[in-house]
Amino acid sequence: MVKDQAYELRKQITQEEPSAEENQAHTIAVFSGKGGVGKSSFALNFSICLSKQGKKVLIFDLDIGMGNIDILLGMYPKYTLSSMLDERLEIEDIIEQGPSNLSYIAAGTGLSDFFHLNVERFDYFLEQLELVANTYDYIIFDLGAGMSEEHMAFISAADECFVVTTTEPTSITDAYAAIKHLVIERPNVNISLMVNRVTGSNESILVYNRLQAAVRNFLSYELKLLGSLPDDSSVIKAVKEQTPYYVMDNRSRVSKMMAKLVLDYLKTMNETPQFESHNELKFISKLKSLFNRKVD
Ligand SMILES: Nc1ncnc2c1ncn2[C@@H]1O[C@H](COP(=O)(O)OP(=O)(O)OP(=O)(O)O)[C@@H](O)[C@H]1O
Structure with missing residues (x-):
């Protein structure tokens, strides 16, 4: 488990048992400024690759009415x-059980906006989420495109978030608008960029530099780069066959890049001292306090 190293170290230092809150899954919210950029495809195949690495992963589709996991x-x-x-x-x-031991929760239809739940329903949601929060190493939330007040609550409660963009100017501009909205409201948010559908070797760096320059100059914020994935027709084929591309062919260009992205990510996670954040509120407590603030 990702947390093993940090946990063992902390245990040696403090001789304390970790609380249930400390054992909660690492939470990641995946969002985009614009629809159709490959956010769900990325979130799903990233989750499958993490599972393949022996992590216990739950992917949670929160795009009610439009979810497509x-x-x-x-x-x-x-x-x-x-x-x-x-x-x-x-x-x-x-x-439900998906491929490679991946667990997933489908969004479903019905509620036009899940987040406009009444307090009682939201409490029930949190109560249920709490029941499984210690069961997984990672919980990945696939959010709808755009940046509503409710999305912001989920993104800022998560341990980190990934913003997905393509290399198209409209997608980059919309990603910037979403980041700006988020950073102004929640300056401590932890955002990494994922550039999808790249066609050249340094295209992702160009997109990252462009976004990072704007984010640094106008928002005094440092954006991280998670990685990039190529434009690959096997993604389109996989969508048509309703099979995740990593499952359809793990030797395709996009699958190999995804595997590398996940390995690099896990390496970074292992190198990040997790115990430093143990004094902070974890996901469910944060979400509770953000929601309570909203309904007060
Ligand atoms: N790396 C890629 N290479 C080629 N095509 C891609 C790639 N990623 C995504 N696509 C194409 O983009 C389409 C949209 O992907 P996806 O449904 O994941 O986007 P999305 O951002 O989640 O959309 P929405 O916001 O509408 O849910 C896919 O059906 C696929 O055809």
Whole structure:
């Protein structure tokens, strides 16, 4: 497990057992400024690759009404997040098993905006999430495009977030607008950039430099670069076949790049001293306080 090293070190120093909160999964929110940039495809295949590395991963589709993780997987879940909230189901009942031991929760339809839940429904959501928060190493939230107030709460409660853009100017501009909105409201947010559909070797660096320059000059914020993925027709083929591209062919260009991106990411995670953040509130407590602030 990612946390093993840090946990062992901290245990040696403090001789304390970790609390349930400390053991919560590492949470990642994936968002984009513009729709159709490959955010869901990225979130799903990233999660599959993390699972392949022996991590216990839950991908949570929060794009109610527009979610497509189940479509990309070619699976038709009986229950979804919407049905859990409508029918008061247990979270265990709505978790499905995808490829490579990946767990996933489909968004479903019904609620036009999941986040405009009443307090009682939101409390039920958090109560259920808390039941599985210690079961996973990673929980990946796939958010809809754009930056609503509710998206911001999820993104800022997560341990980190990935913003996905293509190399197209419109996508970069929309990513900048989303980052700006977020950084102004939540200056401590931890954002990394993922550049999708690159066609040249240094294209991702050009996109990153362009965005980073604007973010640094106008927002005094340092954006990290998670990595990039190539424009690859095997992604389109995989979407048509409703099979994640990493499952369809793990030797395709995009799959190899994804595998490298995940290995680099895990290396960075191992090198980051996790115990330093143990004094901070973890995901569920943060989300609770952000939501409470909103309804007060
Ligand atoms: N690396 C890639 N190479 C080629 N095509 C890609 C790549 N990534 C995504 N696509 C294409 O872009 C389409 C949209 O991808 P996806 O559904 O993941 O986007 P999205 O950002 O999640 O969209 P939405 O915001 O509408 O949910 C895919 O169906 C696929 O055809």
